[in-house]
Amino acid sequence: MKNIIYALLLLANSVFAIDIHEFKTEQQRLDYQQLTEELRCLVCQNQNIADSDAGLAKDLRNEVAKLVKQDMNQTQITDYLVERYGDFVRYDPPMRADTIVLWALPLFVLLLAAFIVIRTIKKNANSPHSQANTITNNTNEAD
Amino acid sequence: MLAEIGQFTLAFGMLLASLLAALPLYGYFSNNEKFMHTARPLAYLQLIFLLVSFLILVALFISQDFSVAYVWRNSNLALPLRYRISATWGAHEGSMLLWLVIQTIWTAAVAFYSKSLSRSQVARVLSVLGIISLGFTAFVFFTSNPFLRSIPAPFDGNDLNPLLQDVGLIIHPPILYMGYVGMSVPFAISIAALLGGKIDETWIRWSRPWTNAAWGFLTFGIVLGSWWAYYELGWGGWWFWDPVENASFLPWLAGTALIHVQAVSEKRNAFRGWTVLLAILGFSLSVLGTFLVRSGVLTSVHAFASDPKRGVFVLTLLAIYAGGALFLYALRANKLKSQGGFQLSSRETLLLANSIIFSVACFMVLLGTLFPLFFEAFGKKISVGPPYFGSMFFMMMMPMAVLLPLGMYYRWQKDELTRVLKQLLPSLVITLVLAVVVWFFFKPLNLKASLGVFGGAWVFVTAMFYLKDYKGKLTRAVWGMQIAHIGVAIYLFGVSMTEHTDFEIDSLMNPGEVKMVQGYAIEFKGVEVKQIENYRASQGHFVVSKNGKIVAEMNPQKRYYPKRGNPMTEAAIDPGFSRDLYISLGEQINDQGGWAVRIYIKPFIRWMWGGGILMMLGGFWAASDRRYFRHAKLLKQKNIDKYLKA
Amino acid sequence: MNKTVLKALIPLVLFLSLVFLLYNGLGKDTRLLPSALINKPVPTFSLPSLLNNKTLSNESFKGQMYLLNVWASWCPNCRVEHPMVTEFARQNIIPVYGLNYKDDDATAKAWLNQFGNPYSDILVDSKGLVGIDFGVYGAPETFLIDGDGIIRHKIVGELNPQNIQNELLPLIEKYKNTIK
Numbered sequence: 008m009k010n011i012i013y014a015l016l017l018l019a020n021s022v023f024a025i026d027i028h029e030f031k032t033e034q035q036r037l038d039y040q041q042l043t044e045e046l047r048c049l050v051c052q053n054q055n056i057a058d059s060d061a062g063l064a065k066d067l068r069n070e071v072a073k074l075v076k077q078d079m080n081q082t083q084i085t086d087y088l089v090e091r092y093g094d095f096v097r098y099d100p101p102m103r104a105d106t107i108v109l110w111a112l113p114l115f116v117l118l119l120a121a122f123i124v125i126r127t128i129k130k131n132a133n134s135p136h137s138q139a140n141t142i143t144n145n146t147n148e149a150d
Numbered sequence: 151m152l153a154e155i156g157q158f159t160l161a162f163g164m165l166l167a168s169l170l171a172a173l174p175l176y177g178y179f180s181n182n183e184k185f186m187h188t189a190r191p192l193a194y195l196q197l198i199f200l201l202v203s204f205l206i207l208v209a210l211f212i213s214q215d216f217s218v219a220y221v222w223r224n225s226n227l228a229l230p231l232r233y234r235i236s237a238t239w240g241a242h243e244g245s246m247l248l249w250l251v252i253q254t255i256w257t258a259a260v261a262f263y264s265k266s267l268s269r270s271q272v273a274r275v276l277s278v279l280g281i282i283s284l285g286f287t288a289f290v291f292f293t294s295n296p297f298l299r300s301i302p303a304p305f306d307g308n309d310l311n312p313l314l315q316d317v318g319l320i321i322h323p324p325i326l327y328m329g330y331v332g333m334s335v336p337f338a339i340s341i342a343a344l345l346g347g348k349i350d351e352t353w354i355r356w357s358r359p360w361t362n363a364a365w366g367f368l369t370f371g372i373v374l375g376s377w378w379a380y381y382e383l384g385w386g387g388w389w390f391w392d393p394v395e396n397a398s399f400l401p402w403l404a405g406t407a408l409i410h411v412q413a414v415s416e417k418r419n420a421f422r423g424w425t426v427l428l429a430i431l432g433f434s435l436s437v438l439g440t441f442l443v444r445s446g447v448l449t450s451v452h453a454f455a456s457d458p459k460r461g462v463f464v465l466t467l468l469a470i471y472a473g474g475a476l477f478l479y480a481l482r483a484n485k486l487k488s489q490g491g492f493q494l495s496s497r498e499t500l501l502l503a504n505s506i507i508f509s510v511a512c513f514m515v516l517l518g519t520l521f522p523l524f525f526e527a528f529g530k531k532i533s534v535g536p537p538y539f540g541s542m543f544f545m546m547m548m549p550m551a552v553l554l555p556l557g558m559y560y561r562w563q564k565d566e567l568t569r570v571l572k573q574l575l576p577s578l579v580i581t582l583v584l585a586v587v588v589w590f591f592f593k594p595l596n597l598k599a600s601l602g603v604f605g606g607a608w609v610f611v612t613a614m615f616y617l618k619d620y621k622g623k624l625t626r627a628v629w630g631m632q633i634a635h636i637g638v639a640i641y642l643f644g645v646s647m648t649e650h651t652d653f654e655i656d657s658l659m660n661p662g663e664v665k666m667v668q669g670y671a672i673e674f675k676g677v678e679v680k681q682i683e684n685y686r687a688s689q690g691h692f693v694v695s696k697n698g699k700i701v702a703e704m705n706p707q708k709r710y711y712p713k714r715g716n717p718m719t720e721a722a723i724d725p726g727f728s729r730d731l732y733i734s735l736g737e738q739i740n741d742q743g744g745w746a747v748r749i750y751i752k753p754f755i756r757w758m759w760g761g762g763i764l765m766m767l768g769g770f771w772a773a774s775d776r777r778y779f780r781h782a783k784l785l786k787q788k789n790i791d792k793y794l795k796a
Numbered sequence: 797m798n799k800t801v802l803k804a805l806i807p808l809v810l811f812l813s814l815v816f817l818l819y820n821g822l823g824k825d826t827r828l829l830p831s832a833l834i835n836k837p838v839p840t841f842s843l844p845s846l847l848n849n850k851t852l853s854n855e856s857f858k859g860q861m862y863l864l865n866v867w868a869s870w871c872p873n874c875r876v877e878h879p880m881v882t883e884f885a886r887q888n889i890i891p892v893y894g895l896n897y898k899d900d901d902a903t904a905k906a907w908l909n910q911f912g913n914p915y916s917d918i919l920v921d922s923k924g925l926v927g928i929d930f931g932v933y934g935a936p937e938t939f940l941i942d943g944d945g946i947i948r949h950k951i952v953g954e955l956n957p958q959n960i961q962n963e964l965l966p967l968i969e970k971y972k973n974t975i976k
Binding site: 024025026027028040044045047051052053054055057058060093094095096097098099100105106108109110112113116117120121124125127128129131132133134 | 383385387390392393420421449450451453488489490491492493494498499502503506507509510513514517518521525530531532533534535536537538542654656657658716734735736737739746747748
């Protein structure tokens, strides 16, 4: 529904991203900073709630500040928002059965590539030199 | 009238591209010298016509011809001249024309710098480049034509997005496109070689300087983009792993992997298949990148207005280029089997290790970028952002930093680890001392920062020792390599410090108030309203002192452009060798003139971009090494031409 | 076609699957977020009514199946869907309640006076805090809640004959036994 964009744009009015919150401890302030950097603004074109000027982003920043002051930790606050908005609201993808491929696949590719390369090198380790080497006669050449 | 001429030159350019795609290639397959001879002249003609087309578009912007739809949509009467010119590539149609012109520039460059190659080689490469420019010319002419009229012409234009009214827009896209499009040259060279049925060292040798040059431009383009985002967006960030940013990073990663495997496959008849694959991958990622930016498939702050129809066209081009290339690769697979020998314990292996690491990193970034799309096919939505990319990339770069010096000190073909480690021992000692000194000065440093600093020091010290101990002539290739690696070291240091020791604070400041931040006394003098060029600004005035002496006067702004809704944040930055001071205005909070203010201290952030610039310089310097030209001449003189004509 | 060539076709196959994935992604509206609350209980709320002096909470809706329509006077698409909401309410299938989201009471009442009030009652969420609990990120949005207080469906964007017919009515039928 592209029309909802108009409604969303209206929410992205001139409210600014720097909010003044008073926190009791430095850890709370850092938690707030980290959380707002890792939570996504749902009505923006790929921005976190820390940097966004949108109305909903401001509401969510206030919510995060409120929860931080209630002594909730980062995991709890993230879970709180995921409960309401789904995984989309976190920039840090959760590691679950349906997302594990994000970590498993690169590892698999790395191991596979290493295996193939090592095997190929070993197989050809003692084969005769190719034509190329007649041109590069200085084998100490750096490059 | 001018716009119609623009259309005509564009259409004629399309005709020339099709001739370039067809004639020399036909000449190759039918062994007809005359047809192959047409390649160079067609390449030059194509350049001339498209350049004229592009310059006409620039002229239309300068003369403010609002009867041309693209001009009125992206410019207005109050727009300063320099932005009127850069607005030419400020939106989809014009930027695509810029891409196209740059494609013809690289094609003409290949035509010019290929004197020592055989007619059949040149014909093949230029034809492939012609096929590429034909696709893109057709794309511009039929779906993204910047010369279309809008009658009756509006009195005044829309406006160029204020974020783009900046020097960054003037340089970042052209340089970046030089990189993206430059990757088409090693791609074309590989296809040309595959067509001939064999990849021997002349092909790989020929493609190396082009790969280095394209990679250099890409490096510079990415550095410019990061720096521009930093000072323009107002929130102190310099990389967000946004899909469009990743689109530029992917060909860079593939290009880095390619450069390192070329060093091996040029010398040995080994891993040439992989070299070809990476060359295909590099350019394919460029095309994929332009697809992602313009199709609306992924959400991004950088995206051009999305249009699925255009998306289909670019996707089709991608399918033809990459699909055709990969199919040809499979057909020739038997001729690409690795043969040349070297031991597992050798420089070749370490270069391949680097290539593997960068290829896997490339894969990881692609996976993370496209994963949300894949997930959505199942009806679920997920975000993959900086926490994922940052940690994965860091994990891959740490082994790279450790292996880099080993790779430099290992001998070709056969060596022993113990010998290499013994040679590296003095460097290791100095590295540890250096790392400890840095650690003491800047503590506390967390684990990631410490590893990054160590890695950077290790690469830097070994590069210095290498230059000192080098026996033999220090060619441009060697210098280039070392400068690029030193750039890596400096980058590593900069990114480790700025990511993990930076400081940020948001506070309410009333006029006259002084805030103490890490030894700096920052005094807020108040905000005044000014009218500048085509915007109204609320400008803050801050005086920063250290130990009683004034260090900087900083004036962040909140800008209001008449045709835009939201105001724009223009941060004030005091750049420094060892740190950046960064101040951003929020909004006015109270009636006493108190404003919400964000203050950043960013240690060594310039080292990141400085490192990137060094990498670029290293790439260019290595590309200009005479031996690439010298050896090609040697070959010609030895009349190997007949042998090479497959 | 020997083994080498077959293995060498793997990159092409992988590439073509990528193209397929990308083609699939074209034309989709990337802004639509599926609700995280489907088949979960309605969040706890307690809000004043716009129309009278009552306070409305979960208790007030016990045993009813109803639509909760998120709207505001500043939302142009709410005006677009308003006739649809009115028509649905007129058919008396299930009651329609409104959630007046981040709005001003006076402006909201004026809006209702001008365009008509289809709602059985309206909750006032002036700060949008209850909206956050519901996972609201814009207006209009409509929730279908059954008699057990479980959210069964969410429509993002305007109500129209298609989504009422194809999405809401079947679910209303399915859960009608929860009405007490």
